[in-house]
Structures are given as C-alpha cells and as structure tokens.
Amino acid sequence: MSPTEPTNPGDDPALLTLQSEMDKRFDPSTYEQVWQRRWAAAGVFAVEAAADRPSFCIMIPPPNVTGKLHIGHALQSTLQDLLVRWHRMRGENALWLPGTDHAGIATQLMVERQLEKEGTSRKAIGRAAFLERTWEWKREYHGNIRTQLDLLGASCDWTRERFTLDEGLSQAVREAFVRLYREGLITRGEYMVNWSPVLETAVSDLEVETKTVQGKLYHVSYLIEGEPAEGGERITVATTRPETMLGDMAVAFHPEDERYAHLLGKAAILPLIGRRLPFVPDEMVDREFGTGLVKITPFHDPNDFEVAKRHGLAGISVIDKTGRMTAEAGADFAGLTREDARTKVVERLRALGHLVKVEEHTHNVGHSQRGGEAIEPLVSTQWFCDVSGMAGQALAAVQDGRLRLVPDTWDKTWEHWLGSIRPWCISRQLWWGHQIPAWYTADGRTIVALDEEEAVRLAGVAGAEELTRDPDVLDTWFSSALWPFSTLGWPEQTADLRTFYPTSVLITAHDILFFWVARMVMAGLHFTGEVPFSAVHLTGLVRDADGVKMSKTKGNVLDPADLITEYGADAVRFTLASLDSPGRDIPLNPEQIAGYRAFGNKIWNATRFALARIPEGAQVRVSLDDFRGADLAAPERWILSRLSATAAEVNAKFESFRFDEACNRLYHFFWGELCDGYIELAKPALLGTDADRKLRPRIGDVLLTVLDRALRMLHPVMPFLTEEVWQRLPGREAIHADTICLAPYPQADLAWIDEGVEGQMAALFETVTRVRALLAETGRERKVGLWTASPVLEAFLGQQQALFATLCRLEVLEISSRAWPTGDGGPEDLVLGIGIKILGAKRGGDEAAERQKLLKEIEKLDAEIERTLAQLADESFLAKAPGPVVEKRRAALAQMEDRRSSLRSSLVG
C-alpha cells in the first residue's frame, strides 16, 4: 500500500479519530499505514522554527539515495523515532529531519553498471550525459527511502527533507571548501594516495581495509656496483611485490646495522634494468626482518615515499592508474597488469640467477572497501584537508563533556583515532558529486571561488572560457560532515538554524564513527563553534539469530520490509529497541519478533476486554488527582502506584538511552502487572454483581486511566497500535490531543507511589502462587486457612478475602491471627508474613516425591540459614557493613526460620 496514494479516506485530517468496533482478530496491517497517512495529512510531524518551546532535533543519518533500507537502518530509525516521539509528547518542538546522501562512488557504480548492460560506458557518453543519467536514476529511486521509513512509522518532517546534492547543500559545501582553502587548511599537492585501479580514483585511508593475505616473500640478490659478476659481493633484499622493483631507486639499511655499514656510499645494481641504486641508511628499516635490507620504490610504497623524501631521491611511476605497467617500467613490461608483471619479473630473475629463494608469507594488504580490489599506493595530485587542528577540538569536546559518546567505551577509540589523524584526501576522480570549486588559469594559477563568476573576477580574466575547472569531485563524506547544519540553511543564519542547531542527539551505527561522526564534530566545531549534537548513541550491528554478520552471499539477510509485512512495524520496532543494549552487536531472531507481536495481541485484547466490561459511564481521567480522596481499594491503589513507578523508570531509561531496559519495563508493566495482575484482580468486580462492584469504587475509571497512560508510555515504541487503540478510550477527548502522538507523555506521580500497599499486594500475589502450588499437589479439596501475626496484614487479608478466594478458586477460606494446628496432615507454607494451611486435605498424588521436594527445600533453607548465622556472628561484618545491610540479613534470617519451621510441620503430617 502506497503511503502517498491520495484517494484513501485516511488522508482527510478531519477523520483522525475512528469509532468502529475492535475486531476480535489482531491484524496490524489493517491500520498501520492508514495511520501513517493520516498523520502525514494532518501535518502532525511538521514543526515551526523558533517556536516558544524547547527544541529537540535529530538529523537522520542520510541513507544512499538509490539504496534500500537494511535492518541496521531499521534499528537506527526506530531509536531515532522513539526519541523524537518521546520528546514531542513531552511538549518539545521536536524535529526529525529526513534526507538522503548522493553516495558518490556507490551511485556512480550502479549507473555505470547499467550503462555497461546497454553496451556503453561513462566515458563514451561523456560527463554531462552521465550526470543527467545519474540524476534520472536518483529521481527514480528517491521515493524508496521514504516509503520504507513510512512502513516503519517514522515521524519525520518531510517538508524539510534534504539531499546532499541539492542546491542549498551544494552551496554549503562550496562555502566550506572556500573557507578552508582561504584558511590554508585545504591544499593541493602531489602525494602518495590510496588508489583504486578499478574505480580509477583516489580513496581516503578510511576507505581502505587491511586484509591478511597469504603471499610470497621473494629474496632477490643484487650485485654491488663495481664488483665482478662472478664471485663479487652481492646483497639480498626481500620483497612481496617484485614487480615494483622496476621503480626502485635505492636500497636502505638501518643506520646502526654493522653488517651493511660498509655499503654506505656504494650502490647496488638493479637486476633486469641495470639501474644504479645508492645505499641509504634509514631508521625505518627493521634489522630483524628479512635480510635487513629494503628496496626503496618511492612511488609505489608509502614508507618508501617517506624514505625517498628524507634522502632526496627521485621516483618514477611504473604502475598507472588502471593498474597496468607504464612505459617507464621498460618495454618488456609496459602494458602488463600488476599480476602479469609480477610473474614475468620473477621468471626473469629466476632465469638470470637472481632469485635466491621464495617463502610463503602472510602479510596485510590494503583493499578497497567498496570493490574489494587491492589498493595501489600511487603518487598523484590531489586535494588534501589538514584536519589536525579540528581533530584537537573534537578530542577536547569529548574530554570536557560537551559531547557525550554513548556508551562511553568509545571515548578511547575516539582519542586514539583523532590523536593520530593524518591529512584527509578529499578529491575523487569521479563525476557524481560536488565538483571542486577550483579553476585553473592558462598561466598556471589556481583560483578557488564560490562560483564561476567569482573565479573570473579573482583570476582577473575576461571570462569563464579562459578558466579550466578542476574536474574532480569531493569525497562524499565532505558533504556529510556538514549535514547537521547544512540541512538547516547554513551558511545563512536561518530561523531553522537558530532554532534547531546545535541538534540534540545523533544515532548511528558504530562503524561510521570516523567516516562520519568525527568529521561532523570537526566540521561543526570549526564552522559553527559548537558541537553539532551533544550526544551520540552508537548502536551495534544487527546480526542474524546465530550472531553471524548478515551478507547477501551468506543469504542470511533479513529485509525490514518483509519483517514488517509478517509481524507488523510495531513488533519489529519493539524487538529492535529492546535488543539495543550498549556496546554489543544485536542478534536478531524472527521468533523474538513473533513474541513481541504477541505482545501487541495482548495489548489489543486487554483493551477490548476493558472496553467491553467497564461499567457504564467510566472515563479516562486526565489527572490522577481525580482519584484523590476517593475510597480506592487496595488493587486500585496498587496499580496506580505501579503506574507511577513505571513512568518514573521509563522516562529515566529513555533519558539515558537505555531503550532495552525501558522496553523491558513497559513489557512487564503491561503484561505482568496490568494484565496478569490488575485485570485479573478487577475481574471479580467487573464481571460480578453490583454488590461486588460497590467494594471497588472507581474501578472502571482506574482501569481506563491506567490503560490510557500505559498506551501513551508505549507510544514511542509502538506508535501504530497505541494510536489505533487509544482513539477508542472513552474520555480521552479530555486530554485535548487529536492524536496520541501529541498527547502528553506520562510522568511519575510520586504521590501515588505507595510502598505499604505494594508490600501487601506482593504478599497477596505470593500467597496466591503458593496456594495454587499447594492445591495442585494436594488434590481437589479447596479449603485453605491463612494466618498472620501482623494486624495490618490480617485486616488487609480480611478485605481481600473474596478476591483471594476467587483467584485461587477456593471453596473455603478462613483467616486467623494464629497459626493453624499442625499434625493434621495438611501441608503448610509461610511467605512474606502470611502462613498458609491446606485445611483437612489429604495429600494426593505421589507422596514420596512431595516429601522429597519438601526435604530438598528445607535442606536449601538449612544451608542458607547457616550461612546467614555465620555472617551475623562475624564481628567484622557487624562492625563494617552498613546498618541497613545487617538489618536486612537479620530480617531475612527470621523469615527463613519461620518458613523452615512451617515446612517442617508440613513434613510431619
């Protein structure tokens, strides 16, 4: 179902409420996208700049415009949406700004592949035509991202959607480039860069992945200059890349290596070529590795490049930008691929007797992150950005707390990377991207300007035709680095920028911490003087049920759209949020999603039950104050107490990014406390006679009020279901919100937290459990006696007698202030101050097994009592442990002893 389909009645904002009966069947597909359209049509998520409320803003990590959302996006989007919805409900001016990234290399590759299928190529059709094709491609796929975010229930403000190549962002990119250039932080120069021979572009250090590969170490002997070919002194150098020897210019040894000190001033003769290679002493050489001699290939190895610089050595390029040998490699090798050249060089060396030996050797080789091909270190002219100063600022921001990494285990990684940062190669030999705003004059000057007009002026030439624009584009991450403020209109001081910048939180996976997060922080601090966000929540990577990384080749990829179709978006969201525990990857098991779909079913049916069974006229109460002074029974006071405690906890957990714990709490509150607890306690009154109801005043109002608040608390995680169900609660109109999206998020009402009633109810629940367990063992006679020495508890039990009998389905329930006589054969137990006696019951079932079980339990108690006695006899414990801890132990001891004696009595019978 397309969310942009205009004909659906859901598009009419006047129809925001719905009144139909709840279907018995829980089926998220019947309402999820209906709500997404209604919210969009009503403009629920569009915000105004400069509102008189606190702002909250999250920038989406822009996905590739032509891409598809994967499960990791679903996780991040869920968490972002959860936070935005939570803040929106707290009355803040909450903006979640969506957008997409042009993703230079990835997108260009896709279009190139398409061209290839058509039998043509990028170079054949030319730059202008290629870019037009790519824009077409972008327009075609652009809607996908929104469709998928809609499926998930994302509450983005689509009126503010941005794209990294749109006009505003392009202007921001040019502005940033020009400023950095004029500050001397961007320079152009000839350096060694990581070159992808497949993509034919430079890539940054980050885009290179080192892989351990099994290779060979070739030992090659070189003749020393002036020595006779027969019997003269030779040296042996070791190399993993024999083909690069064609570009060798020297041989290096460690300055303190006595084995080679005598070679200083001499030279070796490069086999096959005959080039004279002077010996140079350099600290870089590891004396222990190989022979302690290193061949120096200035233009094809980063280390050698540095060595050559130190020693004033020239270099030659023997490998070209497509990975083939150049003319300078010699006529025998020119045109060969790197691999073929290696084979040929080795053959020649062997034939000429220069190959001493070949060893197996595992070593690390840089590979392109994108295509997987081996990266070639090449010397070329590129644009570089000196980020060392910005890195220092970004480092300081984390150290002084202006920027918080969550979890903070990333702090060290942050320090390590920023502390050892090197210049960033920002130019790419691609077409799809932000073309570098630099022009060259005929007389060799470089003009950097915001646009062509300015360039002409600065160059002092007659017109643009006298200038040549640099053909390269910028690294995609250069524009991404500006995302938090370029999306808000920077460099203009727009109302949006003033209202929403700095943004609040960034949520993204930890694998782009350096690619993106660090660069945004550096750029933000540099251009705006402020951290672009005050907290970064770094998620783990989503893996499959067995913890294995998802990949197309393994076929274990889970598509969020499929999961949403099968389980509903709310279940997918709840699952992802509840799995987001800090600092670890996320194993996603569809069974778990099914479990949370069942939770949705529970919510659906609990609401259905409430609506069907509440007394006539019951209403949601906007304020809990409405219940003050009302003579509420213990279950009512208990659930209101639990509600407040839960609200306090959930808000605190959201605040600290513990979405997993918040979800856990919500789940157990709704299912365990509201459904299994309160609704079961409410049934006798709701389903019984008027007399039953009189004992439980306001029960319907309390149930609806708790339900209303529970739904509102759940809304950020399960937006669709909560809206669908909440709309039907009688009395919710008094909240004055047309949609639950804008209803206030429940806050803790500490006045309603009642430890007394919680303790009593805990005793009741525990006693019910024990009675059920005992009755399950003792056959059918359902006569039970309870006793307690506490007058308060006795009064409480008296009030709850009928309820208690119903919950345990008892025929007879007697309550006493004294222990029941032992020795009549009835089993007994004692928990939380309440003694239980099965009256006049004969044991049923397997008596021996029951005695066995009792004995085992008594044994456990014996051990624990002994341990506690020893602890309480230990003077250092009494002296050093805090008072409350000691008191707790004493109380525990008393309880255990009581329980033991009760179980012993039971055993005697």
Place this chain on the structure above:
RNA sequence: AGGCCCGUAGCUCAGUUGGUUAGAGCGCUACGUUGACAUCGUAGAGGUCAGCGGUUCAAGUCCGCUCGGGCCUACCA
C-alpha cells in the same frame, strides 16, 4: 603489534555506584479452554556467573593473569 568488547539457564541476552537464596524472553515439563487473548493462563524443571589468583566484612560486579570468541586501529618490506 597496539587498543576495545564479550564469555551468566538448552538458545539469545539483562544484571545501574560491590550488599538477601543471580533474572527475562524463547524453548522444555505438567495441568488448564463456553467468558479479552491458545498470539492465552497456572505451576514447575533448568546456572560451581569461562578458569585461576587477589582486594574486601561481602565479588557475577573491582584488580591481575590464563583460556576461548569477536571487533577496531597500524607503514614490517
């Protein structure tokens, strides 16, 4: 080579500044269904918290070492 994370029930994971007899979901066992929900309810089984040592009155939690797994960073030709 350096850094980081993880090792808790059959499985996947929680366990906040050390403080009762270590929890959840799924799975498993038994019982239960005309009454919101079998996408359910009730009761239950299941753990020497990877191992060793240390600090402490007290360690799953803090420290050290070992073993096992994962990730990141790095210019050993």
